[in-house]
Amino acid sequence: MGLDKNGIAQRIAQELRDGWYVNLGIGIPTLVANYIPEGIEVEFQSENGVLGMGPFPFEGEEDADLINAGKQTITTMKGASFFDSATSFSMIRGQHVQLTVLGAMEVSENGDIANWKIPGKMVKGMGGAMDLVASADNIIVAMMHSNRAGVSKLLKKCSLPLTGVACVKKVVTDLAVLEIKDGAFHLLERAPGVSVEEIQSKTEGNLIVSGDVPEMNI
Amino acid sequence: MNKVVESVEQAVDGIKSNMTLMLGGFGLCGIPENSIAQLVKSGVKDLTCISNNAGVDDFGLGLLLQNKQIKKMISSYVGENDEFERQMLSGELEVDLIPQGSLAERCRAGGAGIPAFYTPAGYGTEVAVGKEVREFNGKPHILESALYADFAIVKAWKGDTEGNLVYKATARNFNPMMAMAGKITIAEVEHLVPAGELDPNEIHTPGIFVQRIFQGQHFEKRIEQRTTRSR
Numbered sequence: 001m002g003l004d005k006n007g008i009a010q011r012i013a014q015e016l017r018d019g020w021y022v023n024l025g026i027g028i029p030t031l032v033a034n035y036i037p038e039g040i041e042v043e044f045q046s047e048n049g050v051l052g053m054g055p056f057p058f059e060g061e062e063d064a065d066l067i068n069a070g071k072q073t074i075t076t077m078k079g080a081s082f083f084d085s086a087t088s089f090s091m092i093r094g095q096h097v098q099l100t101v102l103g104a105m106e107v108s109e110n111g112d113i114a115n116w117k118i119p120g121k122m123v124k125g126m127g128g129a130m131d132l133v134a135s136a137d138n139i140i141v142a143m144m145h146s147n148r149a150g151v152s153k154l155l156k157k158c159s160l161p162l163t164g165v166a167c168v169k170k171v172v173t174d175l176a177v178l179e180i181k182d183g184a185f186h187l188l189e190r191a192p193g194v195s196v197e198e199i200q201s202k203t204e205g206n207l208i209v210s211g212d213v214p215e216m217n218i
Numbered sequence: 219m220n221k222v223v224e225s226v227e228q229a230v231d232g233i234k235s236n237m238t239l240m241l242g243g244f245g246l247c248g249i250p251e252n253s254i255a256q257l258v259k260s261g262v263k264d265l266t267c268i269s270n271n272a273g274v275d276d277f278g279l280g281l282l283l284q285n286k287q288i289k290k291m292i293s294s295y296v297g298e299n300d301e302f303e304r305q306m307l308s309g310e311l312e313v314d315l316i317p318q319g320s321l322a323e324r325c326r327a328g329g330a331g332i333p334a335f336y337t338p339a340g341y342g343t344e345v346a347v348g349k350e351v352r353e354f355n356g357k358p359h360i361l362e363s364a365l366y367a368d369f370a371i372v373k374a375w376k377g378d379t380e381g382n383l384v385y386k387a388t389a390r391n392f393n394p395m396m397a398m399a400g401k402i403t404i405a406e407v408e409h410l411v412p413a414g415e416l417d418p419n420e421i422h423t424p425g426i427f428v429q430r431i432f433q434g435q436h437f438e439k440r441i442e443q444r445t446t447r448s449r
Contacts, residue, residue: 046388047318047319048244048245048247048388048391049244049388049390049391050387050388055447056445056446056447057445057446057447058446058447058448058449059446059447059448059449060446061446062441062444062445062446063387064246064247064389064439064440064441065247065248065375065386065387065388065389065439066387066388067244067245067247067388067441067442067443068388069244070443071244071245071246071247071298071442071443072443072445073441073443073444073445073446074445082385082387082388082390083390084322084390084391084392084393084394084395084422085244085270085318085319085321085322085391085392085395086319086322086323086325086326086394086395088319088322089318089319089322089323092319093319093337093338093339112342120307123296123303123306123307123313123315124295124296124297124303125293125294125295125296125297125315126294126295126315126317126318126345127294127295127317127318128294128317128318128319129317130317130319130320130339130340130343130345131317131318131319131320131337131339134337134338134339134340134341135338135339161343161344162342162343162344163343164341164342164343165341165342165343166342
């Protein structure tokens with residue numbers, strides 16, 4: 001038993017720092033907004049052109065002109081701003097956004113990420129993911145440790161077409177928090193009740209375990 | 219300078235088969251609905267369409283796809299459209315998928331007289347295949363070229379007779395850059411007002427980038443993912 005998607009989001013939210021501008025990808029990353037630690041102020045950027053994204057609107061108050069990058073209806077917070085797509089990606093490539101959280105199909109031990117294409121099967125496009133991973137200093141990947149078939153998503157080498165090269169520094173899964181450095185996954189924390197052995201067995205890439213690995217505090 | 223045309227027919231006049239079009243919008247937000255409907259009616263074919271997305275099966279650019287009027291799409295994300303995926307996987311439709319930020323900047327560059335630029339996005343991926351790589355500040359970048367269009371079609375919230383445009387909320391998205399990059403730029407607006415009514419301080423797209431403007435009708439403004447919370 002590991003964490004559910006909300007648990008992963010909750011753990012990632014602990015990485016937020018006061019005053020940060022944060023871009024959250026589609027899926028688990030979006031849930032991070034529900035767990036902002038108390039006393040911390042962050043502002044969410046959505047790459048289709050809004051800074052200061054708020055919660056979903058109340059029923060009946062949806063505005064077709066106000067959506068996030070997942071095409072969901074949203075609201076804005078006080079102090080929000082709108083801008084065009086070139087300005088939006090200037091914020092991203094120009095490293096004005098402090099944290100990017102996104103999902104992945106595969107991550108490799110050197111920090112490569114694949115999340116946009118399964119050749120011959122699923123070709124949805126990369127959207128803003130390639131710009132985000134190529135530029136952000138601080139990227140956290142939020143994903144399940146294994147795919148639905150039970151195959152590890154933390155690999156020696158990605159098998160799918162890459163989204164970015166050597167860019168991921170941290171991965172939070174249902175089982176663990178891992179840091180990527182020097183060509184390996186370093187196990188930082190375990191999900192409550194999950195053993196190092198289980199994490200080891202579900203990590204195909206090189207996993208480094210040093211000393212006692214603490215449980216996540218959630 | 220009065221840029222007003224009286225109808226959508228006049229607005230898209232001159233768009234012919236085999237042309238390259240840019241169409242503003244992100245998802246179904248801020249798309250030129252009236253012009254797309256008119257293109258469907260006109261039956262022009264073999265279009266190359268530059269647009270971040272390809273609509274959904276029964277709205278937006280999806281309508282042109284259903285009708286097989288598009289030869290090639292240049293987009294960043296096309297996930298919401300089954301017909302698109304079918305045509306792409308079967309090889310009927312030529313598709314150039316490019317990172318969203320590169321797409322925006324390539325349109326901007328086209329309008330701004332910058333023929334190409336370097337970006338880190340896509341380095342080491344299949345997007346970089348065949349592109350020049352150059353290192354700046356110790357980091358590899360790839361050379362991306364500007365995009366141009368015979369016609370750019372954008373959607374704005376308000377516009378005046380001079381072609382000045384104001385967009386609403388996230389319906390701005392790709393519209394301003396595409397407006398700059400069209401040889402002829404068509405703007406369809408929800409509210410067309412006389413020159414002088416818009417505050418010059420608040421213009422998003424100056425009229426110099428717009429050649430034709432018209433009052434759109436019956437905007438459906440469909441919502442793709444209606445998400446709400448309870449009170």
